[in-house]
Amino acid sequence: MKTPASPLALDRNSGAPLWTQFRDSLRARILQGELPVGTKLPTEAEFGEQFGISRIVVREALADLVRNELIYKIRGQGAFVSARDREEDFVSTVLGFSDEMERKGRSVRTQVLGQELRAATPEETASLALSGGTQVVALRRLRSVDGELQLLVETCVPADLAPGLQRTRLENRSLYDVLRRQYGLRIVKAERWIDAVLPDDETAALLEVSRLEPLLRIESIAYGANGRPIEHYRAVHRCKNSRLHVQTTT
Structure with missing residues (x-):
């Protein structure tokens, strides 16, 4: 599964960690409704290919979004956008x-x-x-x-x-x-x-x-x-x- 192009390109010269840039990009798409509740997200590998980042960077960003209850994971099925309560x-x-x-x-x-x-x-x-x-x-x-x-x-x-x-x-x-x-x-x-x-x-x-x-x-x-x-x-x-x-x- 591919997602639309990100509204926020990652800037490797900004000094901000890539994982926070990727997290903020994905969070913005969720909060703005571009990724509706229940949307199945790409895999870590697919995200890595789309953004040109490692799976470790993707994993760290997704873990932070899980902690903040913007997404949730189901073992064997992937990550999904949470309802925003x-x-x-x-x-x-x-x-x-x-x-x-x-x-x-x-x-x-x-x-x-x-x-x-x-x-x-x-x-x-x-x-x-x-x-x-x-x-x-x-x-x-x-x-x-x-x-x-x-x-x-x-x-x-x-x-x-x-x-x-x-x-x-x-x-x-x-x-x-x-x-x-x-x-x-x-x-x-x-x-x-x-x-x-x-x-x-x-x-x-x-x-x-x-x-x-x-x-x-x-x-x-x-x-x-x-x-x-x-x-x-x-x-x-x-x-x-x-x-x-x-x-x-x-």
Whole structure:
């Protein structure tokens, strides 16, 4: 069995190991849907011939893809593309969604639907411990992972902590990274609440789901080192091809 030409040629002068280049090429084809779930992959020898690399290089790359659950092997039958039931840990970390996904090698895209400076709502005032009439920067963003719509997020940040944030370009950028780099704000802890909901018409249209597909709703209040709330958000999260992972310790 032969696969189509790779979208990423191996560069022997780049300094990057050939096995990581081959792994990244194959991973990109899987995540972009070029190799659908259940596809039987070529043998190590066939991959070696196609890419001009040794079977040892191929074997090391495939082993890494198995460890990351992108492919699986059946003895005597070969390697196959796995269903992508992703585990997402962002609910149990303070990394933020983009940072946590990118740490796992996922491709994150962000579409900004709204970005404005306005007065805080009563709920936002209480959640962020603000005085009445305080302004916030309110964001509404649609997030995709590996080309699949995943998350609709409404976020607000006290305007005095992030002056000008309403004018900052946030398309395909991590909000937490912007807060760190541009405003020196580092989130050290967060409280999060999770429940199940059905989408309304607008949410279903934005996430391209049925009104009958359950979503997880996540609410979060994040705090800085001085204990002051920095961010309040509400998000609805598709879980059809992923699951949230929370790790606890004593």
